[in-house]
Amino acid sequence: MQADRLVGREHTRHDLFGIPVDALSLGEAVEVCMDAVDRGELLEVGVVNAAKIVKMCQDAALRDAVLGCDLIVADGQSVVWASRLLHRRLPERVAGIDLFQRLLYMAEVEDRSVYFLGARPEVLERMVERVGAQHPDLRIAGSHHGYYCEDETAAIAEAVKASGADLLFLGMTSPKKEVFVATYGARTGAKVVHGVGGSFDVLAGVVQRAPLIWQRMGFEWLYRVLQEPRRLGGRYLTTNVAFVRLVAREWARSARSARAGKTN
Structure with a gap:
C-alpha cells in the first residue's frame, strides 16, 4: 500500500x-x-x-x-x-x-x-x-x-x-x-x-x-525507568539527551532557513 x-x-x-x-x-x-x-x-x-x-x-x-x-x-x-x-x-x-x-x-x-x-x-x-x-x-x-x-x-x-x-x-x-x-x-x-x-x-x-497523569505529562518513560532503573536508566538518559540535541539542531536549522527566506 x-x-x-x-x-x-x-x-x-x-x-x-x-x-x-x-x-x-x-x-x-x-x-x-x-x-x-x-x-x-x-x-x-x-x-x-x-x-x-x-x-x-x-x-x-x-x-x-x-x-x-x-x-x-x-x-x-x-x-x-x-x-x-x-x-x-x-x-x-x-x-x-x-x-x-x-x-x-x-x-x-x-x-x-x-x-x-x-x-x-x-x-x-x-x-x-x-x-x-x-x-x-x-x-x-x-x-x-x-x-x-x-x-x-x-x-x-x-x-x-x-x-x-x-x-x-x-x-x-x-x-x-x-x-x-x-x-x-x-x-x-x-x-x-x-x-x-x-x-x-x-x-x-x-x-x-x-498512571494516566504520568502519560499526559510525558513521563511514561520515567515511570518505566523507576520500575527497572538498572536496565533502563542509562539507556533512557542517553537517548533523551541525544533527542534533545536533534531537536535543538533542527530548530536552529529551521530558524536559519526562515531568516534566509526573509532576506531574499
Missing part, C-alpha cells in the same frame, strides 16, 4: 528528522486501520518515539523498515512536543498500546480476527487469556511466542497467513518487529500489521503501565 498510501484519507504529514509522521489523532488512526481491513489492503503501522528516532539515525536497517510503513504515528509525547516547537504540529500522541487496545475493541465489534506474535510463551498465554476475558466475542485466529530462531520466521509468517487473521500484532522489541514487518508483513496475509513492542507484557499484567 506504500505507493498509494492511505487511500481516501486526506490529512497532513509532517517531516520530523527525515521521518514522514502522520498528523492523526488516535481515533483517526483507528479509522485508517479499519478502513484498510475493509478494503482488504495491507497497512503496515510504524510508531516513533524519542528513543527510536535516535536509533534510526544510527541503524540504517531500522530506519528503512520504519520508513517503509504505510502509517507512521508519534508514540512518544516528546515527539509531539518537538513537532510543536518546530511548527510541524501533530494533534496528539498516538501510543502504540492505545492503538492496539482500540483495534482489539474494533475487531471484536466488527467481527474481525486477530493474531498475536511475540513475548515469552508464558506471558503470551496469560495475555491471550486476559484479552479473551475482556473481549469475549473477539476472534483470536492464533498466537505464537516471540522466542523463535531466525530460520523459523518464514514458517511463522505462513502460519499467520493460514490462520486467516485480519490484524497481526507483534509484541517484539525494536528493531526485530520493524524488520519483521518490512520483510514478512505482506506474506502474513494480514490487512493490518502493527508492532506493539512491550504491550503484551502490559496486557498480561507482567508490567504496570504508568
Whole structure:
C-alpha cells in the first residue's frame, strides 16, 4: 500500500528528522486501520518515539523498515512536543498500546480476527487469556511466542497467513518487529500489521503501565525507568539527551532557513 498510501484519507504529514509522521489523532488512526481491513489492503503501522528516532539515525536497517510503513504515528509525547516547537504540529500522541487496545475493541465489534506474535510463551498465554476475558466475542485466529530462531520466521509468517487473521500484532522489541514487518508483513496475509513492542507484557499484567497523569505529562518513560532503573536508566538518559540535541539542531536549522527566506 506504500505507493498509494492511505487511500481516501486526506490529512497532513509532517517531516520530523527525515521521518514522514502522520498528523492523526488516535481515533483517526483507528479509522485508517479499519478502513484498510475493509478494503482488504495491507497497512503496515510504524510508531516513533524519542528513543527510536535516535536509533534510526544510527541503524540504517531500522530506519528503512520504519520508513517503509504505510502509517507512521508519534508514540512518544516528546515527539509531539518537538513537532510543536518546530511548527510541524501533530494533534496528539498516538501510543502504540492505545492503538492496539482500540483495534482489539474494533475487531471484536466488527467481527474481525486477530493474531498475536511475540513475548515469552508464558506471558503470551496469560495475555491471550486476559484479552479473551475482556473481549469475549473477539476472534483470536492464533498466537505464537516471540522466542523463535531466525530460520523459523518464514514458517511463522505462513502460519499467520493460514490462520486467516485480519490484524497481526507483534509484541517484539525494536528493531526485530520493524524488520519483521518490512520483510514478512505482506506474506502474513494480514490487512493490518502493527508492532506493539512491550504491550503484551502490559496486557498480561507482567508490567504496570504508568498512571494516566504520568502519560499526559510525558513521563511514561520515567515511570518505566523507576520500575527497572538498572536496565533502563542509562539507556533512557542517553537517548533523551541525544533527542534533545536533534531537536535543538533542527530548530536552529529551521530558524536559519526562515531568516534566509526573509532576506531574499
